[in-house]
Amino acid sequence: MTLIMRLTPICLLVYLSCFGLFVNSVLGAKARHFKWEVEYMYGAPDCLEHVVMGINGQFPGPTIKAQAGDTVVVHLTNKLHTEGVVIHWHGIRQLGTPWADGTASISQCAINPGETFVYRFTVDKAGTYFYHGHYGMQRSAGLYGLLIVDVEEGKKEPFQYDGEFNLLLSDWWHKGVHEQEVDLSANPMRWIGEPQSLLINGRGQYNCSLAAAHNGNGSGLPECKFRGNERCAPNILHVMPNKTYRLRVASTTALASLNLAIGNHKMLMVEADGNYLEPFWVNDFDIYSGETYSVVFRTDQNPANNYWISVGVRGREPRTPQALAILHYQTTTASKLPTLAPPKTPLWNDYARSKAFSNKILALSGSPKPPLINHRRIFLLNTQNRIDGYTKWAINNVSLTLPPTPYLGAIKHGFSNAFDQKSPPDTFLSTYDIMKPPSNPNSTYGNGVYMLKFNTTIDVILQNANALNANVSEIHPWHLHGHDFWVMGYGEGKFSKKNIGKFNLKNPPLRNTAVIFPYGWTALRFVTDNPGVWAFHCHIEPHLHMGMGVVFAEGVHLVGNIPNEALSCGLTGKMLIGKPHK
Numbered sequence: 243m244t245l246i247m248r249l250t251p252i253c254l255l256v257y258l259s260c261f262g263l264f265v266n267s268v269l270g271a272k273a274r275h276f277k278w279e280v281e282y283m284y285g286a287p288d289c290l291e292h293v294v295m296g297i298n299g300q301f302p303g304p305t306i307k308a309q310a311g312d313t314v315v316v317h318l319t320n321k322l323h324t325e326g327v328v329i330h331w332h333g334i335r336q337l338g339t340p341w342a343d344g345t346a347s348i349s350q351c352a353i354n355p356g357e358t359f360v361y362r363f364t365v366d367k368a369g370t371y372f373y374h375g376h377y378g379m380q381r382s383a384g385l386y387g388l389l390i391v392d393v394e395e396g397k398k399e400p401f402q403y404d405g406e407f408n409l410l411l412s413d414w415w416h417k418g419v420h421e422q423e424v425d426l427s428a429n430p431m432r433w434i435g436e437p438q439s440l441l442i443n444g445r446g447q448y449n450c451s452l453a454a455a456h457n458g459n460g461s462g463l464p465e466c467k468f469r470g471n472e473r474c475a476p477n478i479l480h481v482m483p484n485k486t487y488r489l490r491v492a493s494t495t496a497l498a499s500l501n502l503a504i505g506n507h508k509m510l511m512v513e514a515d516g517n518y519l520e521p522f523w524v525n526d527f528d529i530y531s532g533e534t535y536s537v538v539f540r541t542d543q544n545p546a547n548n549y550w551i552s553v554g555v556r557g558r559e560p561r562t563p564q565a566l567a568i569l570h571y572q573t574t575t576a577s578k579l580p581t582l583a584p585p586k587t588p589l590w591n592d593y594a595r596s597k598a599f600s601n602k603i604l605a606l607s608g609s610p611k612p613p614l615i616n617h618r619r620i621f622l623l624n625t626q627n628r629i630d631g632y633t634k635w636a637i638n639n640v641s642l643t644l645p646p647t648p649y650l651g652a653i654k655h656g657f658s659n660a661f662d663q664k665s666p667p668d669t670f671l672s673t674y675d676i677m678k679p680p681s682n683p684n685s686t687y688g689n690g691v692y693m694l695k696f697n698t699t700i701d702v703i704l705q706n707a708n709a710l711n712a713n714v715s716e717i718h719p720w721h722l723h724g725h726d727f728w729v730m731g732y733g734e735g736k737f738s739k740k741n742i743g744k745f746n747l748k749n750p751p752l753r754n755t756a757v758i759f760p761y762g763w764t765a766l767r768f769v770t771d772n773p774g775v776w777a778f779h780c781h782i783e784p785h786l787h788m789g790m791g792v793v794f795a796e797g798v799h800l801v802g803n804i805p806n807e808a809l810s811c812g813l814t815g816k817m818l819i820g821k822p823h824k
């Protein structure tokens with residue numbers, strides 16, 4: 243009897259249960275099946291009860307664990323009563339499966355209430371990833387979870403460790419997401435403000451000012467719930483002394499840029515967005531929405547104590563207390579509160595410090611290098627604008643609005659009336675003053691696509707600028723779907739041709755998310771080698787809602803069969819009427 247046959251009855255039982263993991267083994271690589279139901283449910287992420295989005299009754303959603311080369315198959319049923327849903331597999335390039343990227347209006351139709359969509363994709367590269375909703379602002383509502391890909395059997399990471407922990411970071415508002423969407427779309431716009439709480443693995447402490455007060459011991463603060471039995475009590479990472487641990491950290495925040503530190507423990511940065519780094523030591527590190535990191539650290543401190551892990555806000559004036567977790571040396575009791583105060587987050591506007599950290603991130607030697615020559619260079623000016631009094635974010639003066647027919651099916655099936663056929667601009671006015679609010683803030687809505695020639699090298703220069711209010715320019719972490727890109731450099735002010743000579747083509751890090759600093763630029767390079775239609779956007783959820791993104795298409799004629807379920811709306815939906823079900 244083969245292993246598969248012996249495993250089948252057991253797995254079938256599990257499969258029918260709410261978790262639904264079914265593993266079958268084909269030549270080492272496995273297909274991992276998950277049966278998920280997305281729903282609204284009650285949770286208490288920061289100790290206060292609110293509606294959250296959950297998967298199979300869990301918030302955050304279940305962690306997917308796989309090995310490089312495996313196929314992940316998620317049968318996603320929409321149990322929401324009145325809205326669609328999709329899930330994006332953040333950092334997974336979807337080689338050959340662009341229809342499984344989980345972006346509503348781009349790669350697929352939103353899954354209707356009651357319907358099931360099957361995501362099937364290969365996780366080709368080991369690393370730390372996550373998944374999240376990509377329709378409306380469902381990520382802000384809590385639709386997210388981790389996706390961890392281990393190296394293939396028999397292969398080794400370029401660093402060693404005795405154990406590992408995963409931390410998924412997010413931020414949390416008490417106002418529901420539908421109301422936030424209306425606020426942001428209102429005229430005048432009502433800004434959502436700073437989050438009420440930061441969450442680590444879905445747990446935070448509203449109004450627990452322990453970290454802010456910096457008194458080191460929460461026992462005197464009745465609003466703090468640190469005993470461990472509360473649902474929102476901090477995560478406890480149980481460690482043994484004198485061992486090495488890997489900490490995988492992913493940020494799916496809606497807004498906040500974060501910084502993480504472990505009291506008294508130095509960390510070695512080893513992985514970013516599923517790519518190995520030239521290792522370097524830090525006391526703390528910044529992490530922007532859409533990024534992931536792995537660090538390794540040694541438990542070489544006094545084993546009679548426990549230590550705080552703290553996460554605080556950077557890049558915007560913080561009005562949110564730090565989130566905390568506990569590093570528990572198993573040589574003492576878990577309930578013993580750390581004697582040292584939680585590490586203090588660096589000053590929010592110390593950008594020199596943030597830039598110094600970003601500039602230290604370089605690829606491990608032996609990593610793929612960028613082509614030396616680019617075929618096309620696209621300049622993208624990031625501005626806050628107005629359209630008929632509404633506040634928007636625009637790229638080269640175009641604020642993205644998504645069309646009813648998803649681009650992938652529309653382009654593949656030749657529906658030229660499905661979206662603006664005129665390409666959005668490749669650049670902006672050379673006289674534009676990025677240091678001042680826009681002199682003419684009026685912009686336009688658009689849903690055009692950057693059509694990229696297949697197998698060419700594209701440079702993108704993201705150019706930051708002043709927002710609508712004078713002396714304000716904000717951080718924007720940009721995330722590219724379907725690709726990793728090389729980050730060739732960051733710079734101050736307006737990009738000029740002389741910066742091209744300073745691009746790092748020797749060891750630039752490969753990433754899927756890169757930040758632009760206030761009044762600065764960031765230069766990226768990627769190769770259009772993955773047929774599909776790919777979103778490229780600011781990962782701040784309210785900014786994307788307000789139009790801060792663009793769409794790239796490449797080699798769509800090479801895309802194989804797209805499942806009908808991904809096409810069942812808009813013009814492609816009409817095309818399918820009367821056709822036999824595939």
Ligand SMILES: O=C1O[C@H]([C@@H](O)CO)C(O)=C1O
Pocket residue numbers: 433626709710716785
């Ligand atoms: O999009 C945004 O709007 C506000 C502010 O610019 C206007 O209130 C803010 O901080 C953003 O990031």
